[in-house]
Every structure is written in structure tokens, then in C-alpha cells.
Amino acid sequence: MFLTRRAAIAAIALAPALAAAQQPSSGGVAVEQPWMRAAIQGGTGGAFLTLRNAGTGPDRLLSASSPAARAVELHTTVRDGDVMRMQPVQAVEVPAGGSVTLRPGGMHIMLIGLAEAARPGATVPLTLQFERAGAVSVQLAVQAAGASGPVGQGHRH
Numbered sequence: 001m002f003l004t005r006r007a008a009i010a011a012i013a014l015a016p017a018l019a020a021a022q023q024p025s026s027g028g029v030a031v032e033q034p035w036m037r038a039a040i041q042g043g044t045g046g047a048f049l050t051l052r053n054a055g056t057g058p059d060r061l062l063s064a065s066s067p068a069a070r071a072v073e074l075h076t077t078v079r080d081g082d083v084m085r086m087q088p089v090q091a092v093e094v095p096a097g098g099s100v101t102l103r104p105g106g107m108h109i110m111l112i113g114l115a116e117a118a119r120p121g122a123t124v125p126l127t128l129q130f131e132r133a134g135a136v137s138v139q140l141a142v143q144a145a146g147a148s149g150p151v152g153q154g155h156r157h
């Protein structure tokens, strides 16, 4: 992305105000609109969110964990012929001044072996571990099983 010098300065000036309006952040990374799809007890649910790095250096999401799941993995989705398959990824890069959105059909966080059913309207705790920003905890807003985005939950604080 190419920014004019003026636009770059404006973006930097805006960053602290934006960060303050978002979910808890640590270091330079803010987590926006964390949500997951409803899933049954013992089942597996995909979690999605946007990572925004207001810091001056790149960061990486290394892992995630939740007391509500037996295991949590970072996945990406790849096309294999006519079939979409999930694959584990080691880390999710978050470039300095940039953002990455984990969404259905792309990268996501997989909560495996849910201790309880994740029902629409409920929240599920998730802690993200970043290389530089450290641990960042968020609450995933549970959406209907077929939801493709955080719509309906889209109010901003």
C-alpha cells in the first residue's frame, strides 16, 4: 500500500484514538470484532476476528487458548481440487500499521472439544499469544452456526 506523506501522518495521528475505541489491546495489536460460530458440546467451532497492528514493528499471532476448549489451533483454508480443506498454520503475520482479518473461508482459529455448547448470544473467552504484544484476551460473541460475519453484533464501542 502506498500512502502520501500527508495521509501517512493522518493515519498515525488517528491510531491512538482508534485503538482506544477497540477491544482490549496490548502492545501494538488491537483485536476487533471477535466472534465464533455456534457449536455443540464436545464439538469444534471456528473463531474469527481482525488483528490490527498500530505498532511500528511487525507482530505475529503464535497461538491461542481457551478454558472452554480442549485445544485451540490456528488454521488456514486451502483449495484442494473442488474441496476446501483446513490446514494448521504456525503463525499469523500482522504487518506494522496493517491488519489481518480471520474470516470464514480463510484463516481462522479452531476451538476443538468444547466443554459446553457455544450458543448464539453467549460469549466464549479466548486468549491470543503474540510474539511481541504478549497475551491478549477477548470474548468471542457466538453467532448462529451458519453466520458468515459478525453482522448483527456489529455495534462499535
Ligand SMILES: [Cu+2]
Pocket: 046, 075, 086, 108, 109, 110
Ligand atoms: Cu479449522
